Amino acid sequence: MGSGFVGSTAAYALVMRGVGRQIVLVDLNRPRAEAEANDIFHAVPFANPLDVYAGD
Numbered sequence: 001m002g003s004g005f006v007g008s009t010a011a012y013a014l015v016m017r018g019v020g021r022q023i024v025l026v027d028l029n030r031p032r033a034e035a036e037a038n039d040i041f042h043a044v045p046f047a048n049p050l051d052v053y054a055g056d
């Protein structure tokens with residue numbers, strides 16, 4: 001999913017709900033996608049075990 005405001009919020013909600021085993025944030029601006037993925041990964045370390053990745 002995208003790493004803009006809506007995509008990153010949706011990714012956070014999916015992590016909190018425990019949906020899936022991995023989430024990939026994609027953006028043409030790879031550093032932004034990586035930053036959003038890291039924020040989500042570090043914000044919810046004890047919520048549900050899953051991997052958060054970034055790509056372009």
